[in-house]
Amino acid sequence: MNELARPSLSRSIEDYLKAIYRLESESGAAQTSAIAEELDIAPPSVSGMVKRLSESGLIEHLPYRGVQLTSAGRREALNMLRRHRVIESYLMERLGYDWDSVHDEAERLEHAVSDDLIERMARALGNPQYDPHGAPIPTATGDIEELSYVPMSEIPVGGAARLGSVGDKDSARLRFLASLGLVPGTSFTVLARQPFNGPVTIRLRGDERRDEVVGFDLARSLQCTLVEQEGDR
Amino acid sequence: MNELARPSLSRSIEDYLKAIYRLESESGAAQTSAIAEELDIAPPSVSGMVKRLSESGLIEHLPYRGVQLTSAGRREALNMLRRHRVIESYLMERLGYDWDSVHDEAERLEHAVSDDLIERMARALGNPQYDPHGAPIPTATGDIEELSYVPMSEIPVGGAARLGSVGDKDSARLRFLASLGLVPGTSFTVLARQPFNGPVTIRLRGDERRDEVVGFDLARSLQCTLVEQEGDR
DNA sequence: TGCTAGAATTAGGCTGGCATAATTTCTAGT
DNA sequence: ACTAGAAATTATGCCAGCCTAATTCTAGCA
Numbered sequence: 077m078n079e080l081a082r083p084s085l086s087r088s089i090e091d092y093l094k095a096i097y098r099l100e101s102e103s104g105a106a107q108t109s110a111i112a113e114e115l116d117i118a119p120p121s122v123s124g125m126v127k128r129l130s131e132s133g134l135i136e137h138l139p140y141r142g143v144q145l146t147s148a149g150r151r152e153a154l155n156m157l158r159r160h161r162v163i164e165s166y167l168m169e170r171l172g173y174d175w176d177s178v179h180d181e182a183e184r185l186e187h188a189v190s191d192d193l194i195e196r197m198a199r200a201l202g203n204p205q206y207d208p209h210g211a212p213i214p215t216a217t218g219d220i221e222e223l224s225y226v227p228m229s230e231i232p233v234g235g236a237a238r239l240g241s242v243g244d245k246d247s248a249r250l251r252f253l254a255s256l257g258l259v260p261g262t263s264f265t266v267l268a269r270q271p272f273n274g275p276v277t278i279r280l281r282g283d284e285r286r287d288e289v290v291g292f293d294l295a296r297s298l299q300c301t302l303v304e305q306e307g308d309r
Numbered sequence: 310m311n312e313l314a315r316p317s318l319s320r321s322i323e324d325y326l327k328a329i330y331r332l333e334s335e336s337g338a339a340q341t342s343a344i345a346e347e348l349d350i351a352p353p354s355v356s357g358m359v360k361r362l363s364e365s366g367l368i369e370h371l372p373y374r375g376v377q378l379t380s381a382g383r384r385e386a387l388n389m390l391r392r393h394r395v396i397e398s399y400l401m402e403r404l405g406y407d408w409d410s411v412h413d414e415a416e417r418l419e420h421a422v423s424d425d426l427i428e429r430m431a432r433a434l435g436n437p438q439y440d441p442h443g444a445p446i447p448t449a450t451g452d453i454e455e456l457s458y459v460p461m462s463e464i465p466v467g468g469a470a471r472l473g474s475v476g477d478k479d480s481a482r483l484r485f486l487a488s489l490g491l492v493p494g495t496s497f498t499v500l501a502r503q504p505f506n507g508p509v510t511i512r513l514r515g516d517e518r519r520d521e522v523v524g525f526d527l528a529r530s531l532q533c534t535l536v537e538q539e540g541d542r
Numbered sequence: 543t544g545c546t547a548g549a550a551t552t553a554g555g556c557t558g559g560c561a562t563a564a565t566t567t568c569t570a571g572t
Numbered sequence: 573a574c575t576a577g578a579a580a581t582t583a584t585g586c587c588a589g590c591c592t593a594a595t596t597c598t599a600g601c602a
Contacts, residue, residue: 088590119551124551140550190413193400340580356580372567373568
């Protein structure tokens with residue numbers, strides 16, 4: 077009956093909502109210039125779109141202050157996040173995509189697939205909770221696990237942790253991580269941390285032949301969960 | 310290196326090329342009004358797009374006469390056809406889609422997937438030559454089997470044939486065909502044909518309990534291949 | 543308090559892709 | 573050969589989304 081399939085936000089709008097969601101969950105609110113940066117669009121164009129989005133009730137806009145998703149906007153953003161992550165999972169699991177090449181494909185597909193197809197892909201995979209980059213997949217009802225991650229750069233020396241989420245945008249970075257053996261789920265302990273934003277030395281899986289040094293910027297981008305000692309998710 | 314991934318025709322242009330291909334292979338050339346009808350777009354809009362397409366070398370336009378694909382245009386159209394049919398095959402084979410529901414999903418996905426993904430899906434299915442509706446799938450190099458189909462409505466009484474291709478656009482029609490047992494590959498003999506565009510009576514698989522009557526218009530839309538007697542593809 | 547750098551917005555323009563109304567061209571029938 | 577009706581095109585206009593240039597606001601600092 078009442079299909080309402082995708083009365084459908086445009087591709088552009090979907091990208092804006094995704095970007096705003098990301099920025100909001102990082103820094104509380106999304107500024108025009110940050111959105112522009114994220115989407116590689118000129119700031120005035122963002123101003124224009126922001127006006128339209130707030131007129132259609134997807135965001136709240138305090139002029140000159142920033143932007144926040146309404147609950148409708150957040151619902152759409154989480155739906156896009158689910159799409160993206162289910163697609164990435166499916167492409168890697170079933171079609172042999174690599175860790176680092178899957179993002180671009182998902183970025184295009186997420187705007188084209190139906191909710192039905194997403195559910196079929198998720199079901200085929202056994203409804204996974206995490207995507208291959210370790211990011212939690214929102215449920216079809218729009219719930220997302222709120223993990224309290226700690227950047228690798230802030231784990232104290234001697235601390236044990238497991239790598240959670242690595243991001244999926246930069247494929248060269250992902251290839252490098254893979255070459256270090258750093259994939260989501262990998263457990264490690266921090267052996268040393270140099271001051272002045274220096275590198276972090278870690279031991280992978282307690283294997284002393286697998287000590288690796290990770291630069292500060294990279295370590296800061298690796299979201300980890302602290303663990304007591306041994307153990308698996 | 311030279312990626313050239315999809316410098317990319319717009320979604321609209323891809324749809325125009327597909328429509329022109331279809332019309333051209335039915336009637337030799339595509340008229341403005343026929344394209345407009347096919348795409349549900351007003352004729353003047355088609356005129357405008359036709360101008361742009363011929364400027365970019367995808368079609369040849371004889372004003373007031375009609376339109377034909379150039380070899381570049383044909384290549385793109387066949388690529389879209391391949392995409393569409395591979396996607397339909399994959400969705401049915403691997404994700405449990407129905408015969409009649411798969412078209413709409415493919416219609417959106419075909420504009421978003423990469424050539425790489427298409428090849429992965431095709432490989433996963435064993436590079437099928439026909440889609441689930443019996444239509445030949447163009448190869449990655451743009452070759453397509455040219456079958457000489459005969460409409461069911463023109464098979465002489467007593468003739469044996471196998472159903473080839475049924476089209477994929479009208480899902481109610483597809484459901485009805487399935488209820489008659491008429492899926493691509495089904496063999497049958499023509500028992501009777503009424504004059505004055507009357508219905509055709511057929512016997513499915515030589516099974517006398519499976520005689521069915523097919524209306525003229527429907528029979529005319531069912532593309533069949535004549536066969537000697539028994540035998541399977 | 544007043545000033546200024548930087549962020550944001552408004553003003554004005556462009557392209558793609560659609561529409562309707564008006565006009566032109568083709569074609570078929572007398 | 574002429575002309576009516578169909579088909580196609582041109583003339584305009586609209587909206588989504590982007591741009592650059594000009595302007596306005598905000599906040600931090602002297």
